[in-house]
Amino acid sequence: MTDGFATRAIHAGQDADPTTGSVIVPIHATSTYAQDGVGGMRSGYEYSRTGNPTRTALEECLAALEGGRHARAFASGMAATDAVLRATLRPGDHLIIPDDAYGGTFRLIDKVLSGWGVEYTPVPVSDVDAARAAIRANTKLIWIETPTNPLLNIGDIAALAQLAHDTGTKLVVDNTFASPYLQQPLELGAAVVVHSTTKYLGGHSDVVGGAVVTSDDELAQQVAFLQNSAGAVPGPFDAWLTLRGLKTLAVRMDRHSANAERVVAALQNHPKVARVLYPGLEEHPGHDVAVKQMRSFGGMVSFIHADGEQAALDVCARTRLFTLAESLGGVESLIEHPGRMTHASTAGSMLQVPSDLVRLSVGIEDAGDLVEDLLSALD
Known part of the structure; x- marks a missing residue:
């Protein structure tokens, strides 16, 4: 039997603490971990930029809620966005974005990535034919929000996912406005889901964070590498606050x-x-x-x-x-x-x-x- 959404939100990645029996995941406020000899990680953790048990619990819960195999938590939604873009794009590549995209996403692409030779084309998120017409030989990503911010336009995730599949690109869906409770982009064929967990997932205006969820094993490894290498990770208290918010999503x-x-x-x-x-x-x-x-x-x-x-x-x-x-x-x-x-x-x-x-x-x-x-x- 598959657990329902609300059950997963409360239990996925959140077993009782084996040491104390605490029903709430502890805040593992540590930067480093004792090792049993050189290279002998007793718990699978060595340094909290690379991994932290509180963050792991959050990532497991996020993956379960979006129906993905892998999730990575970041210090902000823009850090998550940046990780996906840098994992998938190189100078000379092209992506498609909504013509009413979130201002922060547009700024990152237009002011930062374009300086590195990345090209982009804005199209109406609701127009699959316009997206198809904008595809080039160097197009690597179709990036959408649905609903969009702030005009609340709707993109057909399944149709755009099919377009991405047919053209050898990847569909990335910013699912922040809908949340995984209202919408499941991976189930509809998207390759990647991005969130500003600051918003509905945290839900209480008291924590900033982001997340990337995917079932693409290779892309997940690339995002994990960037998460560790660039270091834009949430602290354990931020991860704990977001995990607490998920319980009532x-x-x-x-x-x-x-x-x-x-x-x-x-x-x-x-x-x-x-x-x-x-x-x-x-x-x-x-x-x-x-x-x-x-x-x-x-x-x-x-x-x-x-x-x-x-x-x-x-x-x-x-x-x-x-x-x-x-x-x-x-x-x-x-x-x-x-x-x-x-x-x-x-x-x-x-x-x-x-x-x-x-x-x-x-x-x-x-x-x-x-x-x-x-x-x-x-x-």
């Missing part, structure tokens, strides 16, 4: 999604809202694909203010429960202006986001209170 995502649906319903009928961006809406162009590949539609909502940029900024400043802050995925609700905040690095590029866009990370507070807060700020 299923119940939190159910509440995030339910609250987001209430918020969307309220925004749809407001005269100051020109358009609501949420894949749960039947009129959303990616709705049918989202229904096919997601358990539910998540806690991220964006909307276009009918009165323009200044009005959007004013709403961000007037909320009481929605805190004006970057990041997302915590138990508390957040509001931000992507054009001035998380996606400022895309200004002047073809990935620039609308100036009248507001992004919400809908938390797990009482839904009625969140709706009242937004409506008050809009009025």
Whole structure:
């Protein structure tokens, strides 16, 4: 019998401590480990940059939740992103990215990797034909987010995975917005899943981290080599906090999604809202694909203010429960202006986001209170 998602989140990689019987994985706050003679590792650990038991427990749990054979934890989502890109790309290689990618991902590719001779083409994540047309002889990766940040567009993971297979490339899915509870990219054919574990996986806005999950043995070895060689690893307390967050991921995502649906319903009928961006809406162009590949539609909502940029900024400043802050995925609700905040690095590029866009990370507070807060700020 295969354990269900919530069971794996609580138990995978988290057996009771054999020494004390502790039901919670200990925080192994050590930098090094005693050895039984030169090269004689008594526990399989030698130095905590290379491996730490708390981090191992986190990695085993992450692999189980994404349905992959291998997981590696990193100090941030961008460190995880960087490791995948450096493991798979060389000067002269080409990759495809969404034309509304996360600003940090775009900055890394456009400002860092392009300086090393890596080329990229932005395409709409929802357009498989556009991705096919962008494939070159030197294309190595198709990199997508779904839903995208911040426009919440949907990519068809299975169709893009088939395209990657047909063209000898690899599909990488940033699964941060959906989490493994709502979406399983590896099961749909993706080669790699990347997370900012800072967001829904940690879930409490108290730890920064990232993860790479794959069933590709060779790629897993390359990522592990970079994890150790570059050293962008989470400390044991960071790993422990993320592992603690994973235990409640299923119940939190159910509440995030339910609250987001209430918020969307309220925004749809407001005269100051020109358009609501949420894949749960039947009129959303990616709705049918989202229904096919997601358990539910998540806690991220964006909307276009009918009165323009200044009005959007004013709403961000007037909320009481929605805190004006970057990041997302915590138990508390957040509001931000992507054009001035998380996606400022895309200004002047073809990935620039609308100036009248507001992004919400809908938390797990009482839904009625969140709706009242937004409506008050809009009025």
